[in-house]
């Protein structure tokens with residue numbers, strides 16, 4: 001089964017990447033962590049577990065899989081209107097899905113209710129590869145249904161939808177990591193891809209800076225819609241991470257973080 005095989009890759013590849021990035025963070029750290037690795041890492045591991053359990057019930061594989069199979073069986077979706085070569089279809093789907101994720105992130109920062117959920121991700125006082133796991137299960141529910149709708153409307157083939165999810169997770173792990181890239185490499189990379197220094201701006205304690213650099217993978221949307229910012233006004237080395245109103249160690253606790261949207 002190709003789908004089952006891809007399902008395994010979707011776990012093994014990000015897991016390997018997480019280990020590699022964690023090692024790179026130890027060798028080339030971008031900045032010293034305010035609260036350190038523990039208990040943040042334990043909390044983020046628990047976030048991962050909660051989302052994995054939630055995923056069992058609501059799984060991307062099931063919900064998006066159903067959407068992709070349904071669209072395919074009914075020849076539904078924009079991509080099924082024209083007989084395009086597979087790789088063209090896949091490339092179009094990747095770009096549109098990437099935009100859809102950018103737009104969802106933009107909305108998360110705009111709508112008060114969505115922000116309550118997404119603020120859990122932003123309350124981390126540090127930024128490292130483990131922050132990429134710190135998404136409240138409510139956010140997983142919202143994004144799973146949102147992505148399923150896009151997949152159905154576009155008629156994205158299941159394999160492409162799964163490959164996109166893998167691509168998205170790999171990028172999130174990379175751009176949340178606390179690694180210092182050579183300046184030149186960072187400048188070249190961010191012509192296309194969101195780099196750790198670029199995403200750092202989005203995690204600033206300054207609200208205005210949180211409303212920039214929404215991209216998860218491609219940088220083009222922030223450039224096109226005028227939300228691109230090179231670095232914090234305080235400078236990359238001096239900017240603070242997290243939410244201005246939460247400047248203690250509470251976000252490193254699991255229970256507190258889980259309750260954050262309803263407090």
Ligand SMILES: [Zn+2]
Pocket residue numbers: 105109118122202
């Ligand atoms: Zn955000």
